[in-house]
Amino acid sequence: NAGVTQTPKFQVLKTGQSMTLQCAQDMNHNSMYWYRQDPGMGLRLIYYSASEGTTDKGEVPNGYNVSRLNKREFSLRLESAAPSQTSVYFCASSEVGGGLVDTQYFGPGTRLTVL
C-alpha cells in the first residue's frame, strides 16, 4: 500500500514549456486534490476532484489544467510554465467527498522550478 504517489519528484522547466505532474492513490479514495506550497503562504488549493469524472477550481487555478483519468489518477498540467509557478506541488486524496468531513492524505510532493 503506497498511499499517494507523485511523479516526478523534481523538475526544472524553461518559461513557456509544458509539463504534466502525475498523481496516483491506491486507497480507493473518491476525492483528490492539487495544492501548491510557497514559503510563508501555507498550502493553496489549485484544483480538486470530488469524484471520478468531476473537477473544480480551487483558490489559484490560473495557468493550470487537471484531468481525473480514473478513480486512482489525477494529473496536473502546466500548458505554458511561468516563473510564478515555481513551487512545491502536493497531491492529496480523501475517502469521502461531497461535503462530508474526512482526512486528506498527501503525496511526497514535486519540486518545480521554472527559469
Next chain:
Amino acid sequence: AQSVAQPEDQVNVAEGNPLTVKCTYSVSGNPYLFWYVQYPNRGLQFLLKYITGDNLVKGSYGFEAEFNKSQTSFHLKKPSALVSDSALYFCAVRGLQAGTALIFGKGTTLSVSS
C-alpha cells in the same frame, strides 16, 4: 469566509518541556479542524482532527489539541517535547466553497533544542 491563523512563525522549546503551537479559526457553522506536520522535504502527515465531541483531541506521536469554541482556537500541545518533533506544523479548517478541500494556515516552525 473560512480562515485559519497561526500567529507564530516559529516556536522554540527545550527538549522535555511542554510545547504549544497556536491556531485560531474563523468559520461559519461548526468547525472541522485539523493539524498536519511536515518534515523537511516530505509531504504532510495527518496528526489529529476535531469534528465534534470532547474538546481535547488526542493524535499521533503524543500530540493533542484543545478545541475552545469561545476563543475560536485549536492549539496543538505536547506535554514533553522531543528533538524529533522539530518540523513545520499546519493548522487547517475544512472549507465550504471547495467541498472537502482544506484551508491551511501559513504554518509554524517548531524547533526543539537538546
